[in-house]
Amino acid sequence: MNPAGASSPRQPDSYVLVVDDDPAILTTVSEILQFEGYAVRTATNGAEALRLVEHARPWAILLDMRMPVMDGWGFARALRTRGIDVPIVVMTAAADSRRWAEEIGAAGHVPKPFELLDLVGAVERLRAG
Amino acid sequence: MSADSLLQLLTQVIFITVFGVVCARAARHRTRANMDTALLFLAFTLIIAQQWASAVLRITPAGIAGAMSGAFLMALPYLLLRLVDDFAHVPRALMWSAAAGLVLAVAALVLYQLLPWSSGAPSPLPLPLLLALVAYFVALMVYAAARYITEARRASGVTRRRLQAVAAGSLLLGLLLVLAPLQMAVPRAAELWQIASRLLGLGAGLGYFIGFAPPAWLRRAWQEPELRAFLGRAAALPHLPDRSAIVEALERGAAGALGVPGATIGRWDEDEQALRFQLRGPALREALARAQHLVSQAPFWVEGNRFLLKPGRMIAGRAFAQQQVVLTTNPKRDDPAHAPFYDAVQTRALLAAPITAGERRLGVLVVYAPRAPVFAEEDLYLVKLLADQAAVVLESHALIEAAARARALEEAARLKDDFLSAAAHDLKTPLTTLLAQAQLLARKAEQMPEAPADRAGIERIIAEARRMSALVNELLDAGRVGQTRLVGQRTPIDLVALATEVCARWPPGRCVLVSAEPVVGEYDSHRIAQVLEHLVENAVKYSPNGEPVTIRVWSEGDQVRLSVTDRGIGIPSSDLPHIFDRFYRAANVDDRQFAGMGLGLSICRSIVEQHGGRIWVASTPGHGSTFHVVLPIKAGGGAV
Numbered sequence: 001m002n003p004a005g006a007s008s009p010r011q012p013d014s015y016v017l018v019v020d021d022d023p024a025i026l027t028t029v030s031e032i033l034q035f036e037g038y039a040v041r042t043a044t045n046g047a048e049a050l051r052l053v054e055h056a057r058p059w060a061i062l063l064d065m066r067m068p069v070m071d072g073w074g075f076a077r078a079l080r081t082r083g084i085d086v087p088i089v090v091m092t093a094a095a096d097s098r099r100w101a102e103e104i105g106a107a108g109h110v111p112k113p114f115e116l117l118d119l120v121g122a123v124e125r126l127r128a129g
Numbered sequence: 130m131s132a133d134s135l136l137q138l139l140t141q142v143i144f145i146t147v148f149g150v151v152c153a154r155a156a157r158h159r160t161r162a163n164m165d166t167a168l169l170f171l172a173f174t175l176i177i178a179q180q181w182a183s184a185v186l187r188i189t190p191a192g193i194a195g196a197m198s199g200a201f202l203m204a205l206p207y208l209l210l211r212l213v214d215d216f217a218h219v220p221r222a223l224m225w226s227a228a229a230g231l232v233l234a235v236a237a238l239v240l241y242q243l244l245p246w247s248s249g250a251p252s253p254l255p256l257p258l259l260l261a262l263v264a265y266f267v268a269l270m271v272y273a274a275a276r277y278i279t280e281a282r283r284a285s286g287v288t289r290r291r292l293q294a295v296a297a298g299s300l301l302l303g304l305l306l307v308l309a310p311l312q313m314a315v316p317r318a319a320e321l322w323q324i325a326s327r328l329l330g331l332g333a334g335l336g337y338f339i340g341f342a343p344p345a346w347l348r349r350a351w352q353e354p355e356l357r358a359f360l361g362r363a364a365a366l367p368h369l370p371d372r373s374a375i376v377e378a379l380e381r382g383a384a385g386a387l388g389v390p391g392a393t394i395g396r397w398d399e400d401e402q403a404l405r406f407q408l409r410g411p412a413l414r415e416a417l418a419r420a421q422h423l424v425s426q427a428p429f430w431v432e433g434n435r436f437l438l439k440p441g442r443m444i445a446g447r448a449f450a451q452q453q454v455v456l457t458t459n460p461k462r463d464d465p466a467h468a469p470f471y472d473a474v475q476t477r478a479l480l481a482a483p484i485t486a487g488e489r490r491l492g493v494l495v496v497y498a499p500r501a502p503v504f505a506e507e508d509l510y511l512v513k514l515l516a517d518q519a520a521v522v523l524e525s526h527a528l529i530e531a532a533a534r535a536r537a538l539e540e541a542a543r544l545k546d547d548f549l550s551a552a553a554h555d556l557k558t559p560l561t562t563l564l565a566q567a568q569l570l571a572r573k574a575e576q577m578p579e580a581p582a583d584r585a586g587i588e589r590i591i592a593e594a595r596r597m598s599a600l601v602n603e604l605l606d607a608g609r610v611g612q613t614r615l616v617g618q619r620t621p622i623d624l625v626a627l628a629t630e631v632c633a634r635w636p637p638g639r640c641v642l643v644s645a646e647p648v649v650g651e652y653d654s655h656r657i658a659q660v661l662e663h664l665v666e667n668a669v670k671y672s673p674n675g676e677p678v679t680i681r682v683w684s685e686g687d688q689v690r691l692s693v694t695d696r697g698i699g700i701p702s703s704d705l706p707h708i709f710d711r712f713y714r715a716a717n718v719d720d721r722q723f724a725g726m727g728l729g730l731s732i733c734r735s736i737v738e739q740h741g742g743r744i745w746v747a748s749t750p751g752h753g754s755t756f757h758v759v760l761p762i763k764a765g766g767g768a769v
Binding site: 024025029031032035068069093094095113114115116117119 | 550554557558559560561562563564565566568569572573586589592593670673
């Protein structure tokens with residue numbers, strides 16, 4: 001396991017996108033993923049996330065649903081319209097996380113508060129699949 | 130048979146029929162009024178009997194027998210006056226003079242041994258005497274008719290019609306007697322007088338028939354408009370908010386439908402185990418309280434403006450306990466133990482019907498009148514109908530209230546559920562960071578035991594734990610809204626300094642403070658800071674375009690003003706009055722975009738109001754909002 005830092009040789013030029021309006025969660029999730037050796041970029045809402053995706057394609061997206069400006073649904077719709085097909089894992093504290101994940105055609109969901117290993121496991125599965 | 134004879138026969142039959150009916154009634158209920166009525170029509174019948182006898186036997190009765198018919202005729206006004214006296218007071222002097230007049234008239238007639246009713250032949254009665262007799266008759270008849278008309282105006286429904294009919298009949302009879310001297314004055318128009326007198330006789334007969342013995346269908350026809358009006362009103366009654374208003378409306382309707390001055394409903398009170406009546410007017414209350422002392426072991430008592438009666442006791446209580454309609458035209462006789470009570474309420478006739486819905490005994494409907502005899506058998510049927518209608522109305526109202534209570538409980542449960550799920554959701558956010566960060570620290574420590582402690586990570590854990598703690602406090606505060614426990618010790622603080630601190634917590638440019646000079650007052654600094662922070666937080670949250678939020682602080686006389694202005698999405702005018710309600714989210718706030726419990730503003734309002742201040746908001750949707758707070762400078766001062 002590499003310490004948090006530059007992109008690992010496993011994922012050249014690509015990254016995991018973490019989208020959440022809570023800055024503490026962004027920092028913590030980034031740290032966790034970086035500790036696993038992944039490159040991470042963050043966005044605080046759907047609009048910011050969209051700009052990042054258009055600039056450089058991530059290989060996985062961890063998506064909070066409730067955000068200002070553009071929420072998770074709006075973001076997923078925007079991706080679909082642009083034909084961008086990146087697997088999404090829904091990360092939300094709401095009780096309906098499974099249903100919301102299905103609604104937007106996500107690859108999986110990790111309800112908050114999550115176990116660290118559950119989060120890491122969900123991302124690993126995306127990389128494998 | 131000529132038309133003339135037919136008319137006469139018809140009139141005679143009518144009078145005899147009425148006589149039969151009132152006799153039967155008098156036999157059933159031996160009241161003074163019924164007896165007097167029977168006497169009155171006995172006189173009519175005797176006149177008619179004499180007419181038939183003379184027609185059959187073809188003799189003109191002479192002597193005493195001849196005078197008797199005239200005597201009976203002269204007796205009519207006196208008997209009618211006795212009837213008037215039964216239900217309305219007639220001055221004693223008038224009664225005595227009427228009696229005296231009758232005696233004189235009979236004496237005069239006996240003296241002259243003549244029938245003033247012979248058809249066609251001139252009467253040998255001297256004109257003065259005849260005129261005197263006619264004047265006596267007509268005067269008393271007109272007086273009686275006038276009394277009936279006055280009573281009719283005070284009554285309603287069936288009773289009014291009956292009284293009017295009797296008045297009309299009496300006037301026609303009076304008119305009939307006036308014809309006698311006219312007949313003598315203009316003998317050439319004998320036929321005209323004949324027809325006129327027959328018609329007047331018939332008219333009087335019909336009037337008395339309608340007044341004293343109206344057939345059931347006629348009674349019902351008269352009752353129908355009142356009943357229909359009552360039923361129509363009754364449909365709207367269950368929706369009245371106040372049960373005593375419903376009871377009052379039912380009482381008024383019942384009194385109107387039956388044509389009596391008073392009706393009262395006694396509702397069964399389970400706790401008191403008594404029938405509860407509403408009292409209107411202090412005079413009645415005092416009279417009843419006095420009666421309570423006069424009656425030994427009184428089964429009733431007065432409490433404030435309510436009158437309570439034990440079931441099974443007294444006429445109304447009996448009707449309730451036995452579940453039967455009870456009629457009395459002499460309550461003092463039928464319930465002698467409580468005579469002072471009936472005197473106190475001045476009731477001479479009483480009709481009580483139980484109000485029962487299915488199996489549930491709801492109470493009793495009591496209809497009363499200060500004079501008898503106003504009620505008849507038909508009224509029993511009608512009052513039962515009214516009591517049943519009252520039962521339906523009261524039951525409906527009870528059901529409506531129960532439904533409203535159930536809805537309120539459901540609503541409260543729903544609010545609680547919404548609140549709990551919102552609270553759980555909001556607490557999960559800092560908890561996520563807490564758990565994940567702690568686990569990351571553990572992982573790092575496990576895999577790189579020699580690395581230095583991750584200070585930043587530990588700080589983050591502490592910060593999130595504090596955040597959760599603040600949220601939990603907010604939840605507790607929400608419970609304290611409306612009680613006085615939100616605001617604690619007040620100390621002199623500078624609001625400008627406070628506002629500066631609040632502003633400083635935001636990235637530069639986000640929050641701007643505008644103020645002229647320091648503004649000092651006595652407040653709970655922690656709570657006022659909470660209010661300011663929440664207002665600014667909201668302003669920032671709902672200004673996604675990043676425009677700065679402005680705080681203004683200034684003093685106005687003995688008050689202090691604060692305002693927080695944003696240029697964000699604004700608040701729709703329909704939501705403005707509710708924005709400070711607990712759990713309220715405005716219509717233009719998408720729950721998915723802006724998570725929150727909706728508690729903050731209600732807590733702010735409570736804090737401000739417990740300081741003696743006021744908080745309100747002005748807003749233009751799409752342009753922004755300004756929240757205003759006004760606080761007194763000194764504790765205990767109320768801000769206008």
